[in-house]
Each structure stands twice: as structure tokens, then as C-alpha cells.
Amino acid sequence: MGARNLWDEIPETVPGAAVARQLGAGRYAFRTRTSAVSWWGSFMLLLVTAFCVMMFFVISGESEWTNAILFIILGACTFLGAIAVPLVARFRPVVWCAVFENGVVYQYGSQPPIAGAWDEITGCQRQATDLVRNGVTMSTTHSVYVQMPAGNFMVSGDTPDAQEISALIANSWVEIQNRIAEEDATVRMVELGALLETGGRVEFGPFTVSLAGLEHGGTVMDWKKISEVELMGSTVCVVVTGERKPVREPVAAVPDAVLFLTVSDALRQAARQTR
Template sequence: MVKTGTAADLPARVRRAAEDARVGEFRAVYRPRSADRRSRTWLVLLGLPGLVLLPFAVAFLLDGFGWASGLSLLLTAAYLGAAGRVLVQEVLPGQSPTTVHLFEDGVVLSSWRAVTPFTWDAVTELRVSGVRSAATGVATWHLTLSGRPGTEGEALIDGDVPGARELVETVSREVTERVLPKYLSRVETGGKVRLGPFSVTRQGIAKDGEFVPWENVDRVEIEGGMVHVDRSDRPAGLTAIAAEVPNAVAFGELTRRLRGDVRPDGNGGRSVRSMNG
């Protein structure tokens, strides 16, 4: 769910991390719900019967009822074993849900085991992928942020959470605005920008040994969780999974700038095409 409010409403550890990182004014909180809710439901359904049966199993063992104690032990072990598996694999570390706290100058990612702040200026890589459910048509967004060496955070944002798409677009826009000038400067001075499997130079784009000069680049799109570099000289272009391309939106904007195919937006700036799940 998404929740607005003030910084005073945040958990103390999140508030301290935000103040230390100087991420600015608090905006909103985005909490995942679907996967975690399902896991916790199974944990209750399996764990509760096991806990109820446990004292009976102990009592039967103390009273020496062989068949009753054996059956109760078997059922208790089955229920608690299944609940323990859900707990370890889906609820505890590595699968714990991450909450995204959006601020004016960055985000703070928090789970029960860690709190990681990122200012927009400190983000070096942003990887975004969206998986759309065939049943509901709703996309679940996976965000991975990387900052200073050794600093990384991940979050899953359910598409049915109000404002989920806007959050993804906000993070993509803020990161793009900061890394794009660095990429342009590097290419314009004769350098190379490497983004996942793609390499961008003043001459064109390369991927896996295949080179496409700018005059043969038709367009670059991010759609359906894929990055497409369409060619004007042949049907097959260059493609890659969006999650494998760090700063994929910045990559798309960089190619449009170098091709001279940037459309002005209504505010006198430059438009950046958003990512689709």
C-alpha cells in the first residue's frame, strides 16, 4: 500500500537513516503486500494446527499411549515442518519484503533486517523489470539500486498498489537526470559507455560483437520488459532483458540524444520514455 504523512510517522531507524543520508523531505511510503500476505497466510494455516497438537503429543508420550503418541507426533511434525519451511524460505531473510520510503532527494529501503538509504546523486545503477500477471494484467515491479561499493538494495512493488507505476517512473527519472550528463560527456569526448550488454560510442551501439552505426539505428524502445534497438537496414536488431541493462531509461535517452531524435516536452525540457511492464 502507499501511505503519505510526515517524517514523524516513520519508524525511528528509517527516520535516522534519512536524516544521516540527507535525502530531504518525506513524500510517501510504498509497502509490498501480495507475496508476503500469501506466505504469512500459509504460515498461520500450517503452524497453528502444529502448535495445537504439540501439547497433546507431549501428554500422550508422558502417559505412554503408543499409537496415540505416534500419530500425534507424526501430525505435529508434518504441520510444524511445513510451517518451518515456509518461514525459512519465504518469510525470513532473503525473502523478507522491502518497504520503499520516497523522499525529495532519494529513497530509503527498509526491511526487518536492514535499512539502506540512497540519495539520487549517490545512485550509480538502477535496474528495473516488470512482470505482468496474465490473470490480472497487473505488473509487479522489481527495483535494484546500487550506490557506493558494496551498497545495494532491492524492492518488489506490486502494480496494484496505488502509485506504484508513478514511483517507478519517479526513481527512473531522478536517476536518469543525474547519470545522463556523465554518459554524454564520456561519449562526446571519445569514450565508451557500457550499460549491461550494450556499448555506446560516438560511432554507434554494439552488443555481443555486433555493431550498429548511428545511421542504421532506427529507434530504441523499452517495452514489455525488454530493451529493443531497431535497425533501419535489416529486420533483426539488438535486444536485451531490461533487468540486465543498468539505467535502461538513461540508455534510451542517451541513444536518442546521440541520434538527434529527442522530442521536447511541454515544460521546455526533454522527454524520457517510461518503462512498460
């Protein structure tokens, strides 16, 4: 795969879609298309196969006219292939992908571009696949698969440019998801604060939060004795002063884990200030 960061060659439809969707200023442009090397590899494989077939007829004792015709056919195929292969590789549809401040635009060939803001992306998966031969990594293909209402697309390549745009898309999406989660947690914090002030309790899976403390497994831990409530990898850990082992629960078992951590930290800090 070949790729370059070229804003001067990008089709007008790509920045045009960005303007229509108000995606802001451009950050990175990427294009990729099938390299002529891969096409030559396929062509040479067919050529070798044809040569083997021709040699089979030669060895089998066919007439000189048959051998001459086979040589002519093989020569003609080689000549046409030498012209056709680069042309096919040259005019194969180009994939364009451009990252903007507020979103991303993708276009395949002459098809209409797919454009969307970061908060419109419903799924984003980034992957790196190594090509290993005899224990040696020959190349690494970087890809990112994006899902959004306007359409799904994937960008991939084995160049630094492909790695760069994959990271930009994935990281930008994660950043906006975290921001949305934090804003949602702030709004819900106000609602939960009013509920807790009236003596209410809020359940987060195996944990129950109240002004009295954090309940887990039937035991209520005083906020003043809790030194940390944090996310470590895929586990929610509650560190209690004087206890040898922290309380651990998988983050998948804690609904609204971000909100739970935010509420717990706020109550823990408030308890420390009232000492």
C-alpha cells in the first residue's frame, strides 16, 4: 500500500463535505491505493504458470508449429501484461480519508464522501497486524474501522501515514467519548447529590453509595477510612486504611463506572474535610 499526507491533491468533495458538516479545520489527509508491486506479483505468478504449461507441451513432443504458437502466445501475454498491469494499478480507485477538528471524511474513488462528527461515531476499532516470516516481522498493517449513521468505512496500510491516521481517528473518538461521559456524569452528580442529601442510597452493581459510607457485601465502609477509589486496568479498587487487601470488582460489573468513581471521590473528599 502507498500513502502520503497530501492536502494539495485531495478531491474538492472531501473538504467540501467537511465544510457542509462544519467539521472545522483540517488536521491530516491520507490516501491509499494498491501498489503496482502487488499487481506485478500476481501477473508474474500467472506468467510462470503459463510457462510451465508451455514446457509441458514441449516435453510431451508436440510439433514445432505447436511450440511456436505457444511461444508467440506467451510473448504476447507478457507484452500486454507489461502495459496493462501498471495502467490498472495507476487507475485503481483511490481511498481518501481526512481528519478534521470536529470529525472525519472518507471517500472511495468517485463515490460520495462519508462525513461525520466525532460524537456521531457509534463504534471505532483500531488494529495492528504483523506480517511475520521466519520469526522476523516484515511489515505491520495498521487499520481502523469506523461505524456511524452516514456509513461504515475502514482505512488501512503498512506505512507510517496509515499508523498516524489510525491513531488520530481512534484517539479523537475516545477523547470525545470521555468528554461526553464526564459531562453526563456532571449532570447526574447534581441529581445524585440532591438524592443523597435526603438520605437516599444509590446502587452501582455490587456497591451502594450513601452519605454514611460505601457498602459492599453487606459491609459499610466509612468514607473517612477510604483512601482510594480508582480504576486499575479493568478492575475497580477500593483501598481502605488499615485493611491489607483492597476491595476489587470487575469494571464490567459496575454500571456507570465513571459516575461511580466521580461520586465516590467527591464523598471521600468531603468526608476528609469534615474531620
